[in-house]
Amino acid sequence: MTKPHHPGHALRILDIKGNSLDDGPGIRSVVFFKGCPLSCVWCHNPESKKPGPEISFDRAECVGCDTCLGVCPEHALDRNLPFFIDRNRCVLCGACVESCPSGALAMVGKSMSVEDIATTVVKDKPFYINSGGGVTCSGGEPTLYMDFLSALLQRLKDEGIHTLLETCGLFDFKAVSQKILPYTDAIYYDIKIYDPDIHQRFCGVRNEMILENFVSLNAIASRNGLELLPRTPLIPNITAAKENLTAIAKFLSAQGIRQARLLGYNPLWHDKNAKLGLPDTLKQNPAMTAWMSKDELAACKAIYSDHGIKT
Ligand code: SF4
Ligand code: SF4
Incomplete structure (x- = not known):
């Protein structure tokens, strides 16, 4: 349960990255929230897992x-x-x-209010306007801070800035419908693993709510023009396993999804884990220390295209 947002309230924000071309359309600023309800063993932003300072x-x-x-x-x-x-x-x-x-x-991170963040990102408004870009809220999981996020998105919409939310999908759907969707132009939604038991094993929690929220969100998106893009990070032998991608592709196809994104694996997160003193059970696994090859990526994409989904 979150408390209503107080304008002076500050939150520990992991980072704000400008000039991003990877987190939505056009040139964007990305606000990385700190804290996540999942705990994926391969997390590529391990410094965003814990909400507090470290x-x-x-x-x-x-x-x-x-x-x-x-x-x-x-x-x-x-x-x-x-x-x-x-x-x-x-x-x-x-x-x-x-x-x-x-x-x-x-x-790690910096305490910032909504106004602090807005002051930082609004400076780049001309770049957003000229490139069709905007501001992306990422993480960590931004919806952990529902009222803060809502206030930030409202502030950005008041400036006429395109807003995009990147989410793990584990959130209170009613709160997101009321507080987030009215101020959000696009949502990039992670579906990592389809089987709930395997999801719990590698991400720390079951995924029934994540899949249910996606179905509900997709019903709204097809009615009101919200852009909803499902994404899967490709982790060798885990999310990239053929059975998993086939199950996700079937689920998405049944929801009428024709466009998704598969994110190629990169192994740089191991170094980030070491800087934070976090355990790294996958470091000894050779598949986890190499970049994903073009052929491996193409094989994953072929599974989606076999189900009528472009990536
Ligand atoms: S390592 Fe020591 S000096 Fe550094 S933050 Fe911790 S307690 Fe303070
Ligand atoms: S020993 Fe290393 S970490 Fe410590 S103050 Fe010197 S440079 Fe910094």
């Missing part, structure tokens, strides 16, 4: 000056630890980040 350590940037070791009041830093920071001891005071001369230590 510290990252980039070993490649560390110059070995040991300044941080001297300022930590909790003695939470130790070169003998696999990820340098003992996160059970760390109280997130930020002293080490302040002292680090190289930027190897960083506090």
